[in-house]
Amino acid sequence: MMPSLTAAEVAALVGGEIFHGPAERPISGANSLEQATPTDAAFFGNARYLPALRRTRAGVVLVPVDFDTAGMAADDPLRAATLIQVENPTLAFSKLVEKFAPPAPSHAPGVAPSAVVGRDVKLGAGVSIQPQAVIEAGAEIGDRTVIGAGCFVGQGVVIGEDCQLHPRVVLREGTILGRRVIIQPGAVIGGDGFGFQLHAGRHIKIPQLGGVRIDDDVEIGANTTIDRARFGYTHIGEGTKIDNLVMLAHNVSTGPHCLIVAQAGVSGSTRLGKYVTLAGQAGIVGHIEIGDRAVIAAKSGASKDVPPDSVLFGMIGEPIQQARANLVNVRRLPKLLEKMKKLEAELAELKTLAAETGGGRRLFGNPDADAASVEA
Amino acid sequence: MMPSLTAAEVAALVGGEIFHGPAERPISGANSLEQATPTDAAFFGNARYLPALRRTRAGVVLVPVDFDTAGMAADDPLRAATLIQVENPTLAFSKLVEKFAPPAPSHAPGVAPSAVVGRDVKLGAGVSIQPQAVIEAGAEIGDRTVIGAGCFVGQGVVIGEDCQLHPRVVLREGTILGRRVIIQPGAVIGGDGFGFQLHAGRHIKIPQLGGVRIDDDVEIGANTTIDRARFGYTHIGEGTKIDNLVMLAHNVSTGPHCLIVAQAGVSGSTRLGKYVTLAGQAGIVGHIEIGDRAVIAAKSGASKDVPPDSVLFGMIGEPIQQARANLVNVRRLPKLLEKMKKLEAELAELKTLAAETGGGRRLFGNPDADAASVEA
């Protein structure tokens, strides 16, 4: 059962004040302005959602302290809601979301009967091994870590304390996880790097004998893949957060606190500094360095070393001002082409004129002829 | 055993007529012009496949009613085939494909002994739970739904009737599926949204407490990921079809009957209208609206609201006519640069000429001097 609060209790919880609508209205959920029903609370924190606000069916809406109902039409559905003024609607709403959230799934400590645990595995205190998981020989799992249903933990893998592996994660042999690492379902850590040598017309596999080291407080998204190193370790620095379907190739290393957004890819041996952001679908070539705090924009590339604090945009990764200027300039081309035509016409006319006048004598290489003959 | 038909039986099945070659030829498969062997039927429905047609080894080829063999060389392998004229070769071929297809794998109702089913799970009539699947506490599964081998169905997940989950699909807690939903292997529904707040130099996780709601007749491709909402639901509208390796972020919502092609990605809270098409590798920023029937071309982006019926192309998502014009104009640049050089030269010449002639007196600010002094 979800908890239920009155609008007045909601106001008290978020430290706000009701200034419109009934205080006794029962609220049992938190949702967006667009999805909310009359038993939900919603919030209005950004002017771009004004149309959604006016249409909302939410029972309670958290609004900024300077909000009033003067601008609303008489028939705006919002008029039916209870409105609560708060300092910061976005933050206040987070409290409600947590209040109304369903309880997270519980993972009782212990090893599920259907899990398979190899020899010489060390399990810390309070570890939970969920159904159908496979833990291979010699793995070590830190206190309170949860290994989700159907996960695979390869031979000798080391996992720190308080980690959470969601279902169907694969950690191949040679993977080392720090503490409080969260891995979403389907991620694959430690697949072979993509390395081949062309020999007599065939691509011969270069052994990929290293591993993957993931530091404390890293989060890795669903179905993301991080390849093992050819030697040594592919390395993800402390606190770096990685979204879904990201590809990090062999021997990549990231500094701490990077953000790598969905579907971005980094080729082999490239090194990211700290606080680097790769936006969605960004792609980075191999063997380069991305400086601290650099940002590679969505869908953009980087093909050579990137200085710290740069913001790159575009397929070939130009500084964003340059890339934007290029775009603007390209759009000016139709006008430029037109002007060019006009200039050519005018110039031709002037030349004709010059030819017709005395100037023409010089222009056409006959300085001694008189003007009249040019006109003939 | 595959069924075997004579060419005459094939003609009868598709409602066509043999106009070339033997009628008794035995046919036991359907394949493309290029892959077909003498016991296969193939079809020719598009002029671009003419070279493939002439080279085909197929035993039977379905051709349009206006097709004749006049244009074929005497030694074209096609001459050896039996040709059947039909109204619509593509549609007719579909009948053959279904006739010759191997039987689909059968999924007997019941729970495989190796599957793990939690407490308080409700299974409808004729439900099939395949080997190694994990169904957590409180889940509800509708009549005749098949849960493939190794799938994970989280706590309290609700699945409608006649759904098919192929192997290794993950549905985390908070996921709700309508009826007749098909999910290809490896898809992950309900992973945490990618939300963090920078605080004292660290990215602090914003709880992702919502779920994912998927309406009737949706299909989801292999290894695609759809994240749970921060609150409320990420929502996929009725009849929308999603290809492989697509990423839909938290709180995204799609209208009904959209097509989202492989490797496309949509950032958080963006809303798609109905009949929207995102082509392969398209990428959409967060918090925007894509109008009904809009098309975002392959590899293209959209970074602000998209009006209905738009067709956008290019990394920054310009109307396709504009984007094409840009490309054409950029290719004109070499000629433009040349013309510019020519104009500059001509203009310089004219100026020299003007300076040398009487005009020069004015041009160089000495209107009273005589021409001779300028030339000195």
Place this chain on the structure above:
Amino acid sequence: MMPSLTAAEVAALVGGEIFHGPAERPISGANSLEQATPTDAAFFGNARYLPALRRTRAGVVLVPVDFDTAGMAADDPLRAATLIQVENPTLAFSKLVEKFAPPAPSHAPGVAPSAVVGRDVKLGAGVSIQPQAVIEAGAEIGDRTVIGAGCFVGQGVVIGEDCQLHPRVVLREGTILGRRVIIQPGAVIGGDGFGFQLHAGRHIKIPQLGGVRIDDDVEIGANTTIDRARFGYTHIGEGTKIDNLVMLAHNVSTGPHCLIVAQAGVSGSTRLGKYVTLAGQAGIVGHIEIGDRAVIAAKSGASKDVPPDSVLFGMIGEPIQQARANLVNVRRLPKLLEKMKKLEAELAELKTLAAETGGGRRLFGNPDADAASVEA
């Protein structure tokens, strides 16, 4: 336990010669210049790693035969290392990597008790079926092949000899694998192709009744998806290597020995010749042919047939010289626009001049004035 060698033994193993530092130093690992510790060997094979060389803490470094320590500062950490000159440091290092690599996980032949094997399955000699794998009815698995933990092998799938399926791979029914095929974790082979027909406002599923045929010596990356054919086979040619998160759609066919890098995608029925390279995040439209040895650059597209030996670059896939010229030309635009302004100003001035002088009489409709007056 890792093996331990002295620096002298390392030199002997790689056929090199110590020319700086102690010969007895114990070495028990191989790593990059940057990650190496004093018990590791590293190598220096490329001038771009000179800064890393000078900072390295490695106990042993393999260097080229022409390398000397003359250029090093007195306090470079490298001075503490033992340096070994070898012909080819990169190749020599590979020997060390293999020497020091942890033993690969062993997969004893036999069927794990937790695996589920259907009726009429044929297992070759020495086959290993790892825990939680599911082998459906009628599948055939060749000698010495390893089926990793949690893999799914569908009804009637045929797998050749000496293949390795890493954990959680899905092969749906209709898949045929040759010999020595390696598949990284999470890959999905044989998911339904993405084919729908719009009918009365709904996308109706086109049955995908074919399979996937993968020839000898192919490697497939983690979480990559290869869809089954609508009819016949999606086909991967011998020796082709495919990286992670790649999408190959229904009825795609690749020649032998192609390289398809991470996150690339190929739409339905497109055919790749032999030795084709698709770089990372490349995207190819459907129903085209990519000629032998063609290269589609990273993030680039191809939207029509590609001749053999082409190198395409850019979102629309232009020949790379053209694409580069476009980029250079676009960057010239600011200068071009400036020049244009200057030309316009100069031309305006000339026109004014012409108007003020005798020329003007003609320019402005006074053709009868004599030339002499222009010079006045």
